Amino acid sequence: MGIKLKSKAKINLSIDVLGKMEDGYHNVEMVMQTIGLHDILTIEENLSGEITIKSDTSNIPCDERNIAYKAARLMKEFIGTDRGAHIYIQKRIPVGAGMAGGSSNAAAVLTGLNRIWKAGLSENDLMDMGVKLGADVPFCIKGGTMLAQGIGEKLTPIKKSCDFWVVVCKPNFSISTVEVYKNLDISEISERPDTNKVIEYIENGDIKSLAGSMVNVLEQVSEKRYSVISHIKEKMMHQKALGSIMTGSGPTVFGIFKNFDDAHKAEAKLKSLWDQTYLTKTEDEGVEVYEG
Known part of the structure; x- marks a missing residue:
């Protein structure tokens, strides 16, 4: 069984940094917006039980350093399965661009494996899991227009009247x-x-x-x-x-x-x-x- 997903980039319509917290992270207030620029992820079940990553670019690691790999491993551990997955990433979002390309890949892996492995997790469950991988991952799962606070993980939807x-x-x-x-x-x-x-x-x-x-x-x-x-x-x-x-x-x-x-x-x-x-x-x- 396989699935194809678009993992979409984000832009920040505003970023404010309100202070620094005791744990070293910064307290931010951002307006985040999903855009149509996207990577394409193809996820297939790997009968060996292993997680493997391949990509059409050499600009990202294709091993356990990749956040998509970490997302698959997290899902595997969370639902307690011995099933594996092969993930192929077609990169369109520039790497290291400030557009959450890696986070959106992780979001797509969580979403895709939830279906392939029939985990039955809700979108909120996936978002709660995603924050363990990175502050932008929950937003990338939900998408749209959001006010992000805290380290970026506290999300409040904004009702956008028109696209641009x-x-x-x-x-x-x-x-x-x-x-x-x-x-x-x-x-x-x-x-x-x-x-x-x-x-x-x-x-x-x-x-x-x-x-x-x-x-x-x-x-x-x-x-x-x-x-x-x-x-x-x-x-x-x-x-x-x-x-x-x-x-x-x-x-x-x-x-x-x-x-x-x-x-x-x-x-x-x-x-x-x-x-x-x-x-x-x-x-x-x-x-x-x-x-x-």
Whole structure:
């Protein structure tokens, strides 16, 4: 028995860091949004009982270091089965991009194995399991538009009134999230998002006001080290983006566009400069099963 799933990327429409907790993690407040850019995971039962991973890219590990492997092992242990799984990952989401590509793969594995192994777990059960793998995994299981608080695991749905076009652009390097947070001086944050306003604009379908209110406080660390992030944001705005910020800890930048034509032209222009540029749209579902 096999199953195919789309594991979708996310962007952050805002990120605020409120403080540092005693355990070393940061207390954050983020508005997260699923987009159509996705990896494809094919999961088949492995009669040997082992978990195996293969991929069409050499940019990710295909062993126990892969979060998809960890997700399969966690599910196997949780339901107490001796069954195995073979997981094939077709990567479309850029690696190390701040778009939760790995977390979305883990979300797809939990969702897929729940079906293949007939575990009968609810979506909330899977989300509770997912947080053990990473703070973004529960969001990637549920998808849509969410306010994320705590370390990102406390999720509150936001009712989005309309979808919009998004162009994402990743320069040819990655940034360590751990390093960004380590170098963030909370006392020096000069501009913070008005999260309530961001949510209000989403609920009202006011895309222009939303785009103008997006703020990611982690930019002050990443932009200082990598000027190309500012450069991409400027290019986005020159190409008629309504607003443009970095997602996650970077280095990927995205822009919101009023219509497909503007977004399509921007994608073409930016792709001529940075290969990993994609035109996509907001979506309301995280993991999507489309075969099996």
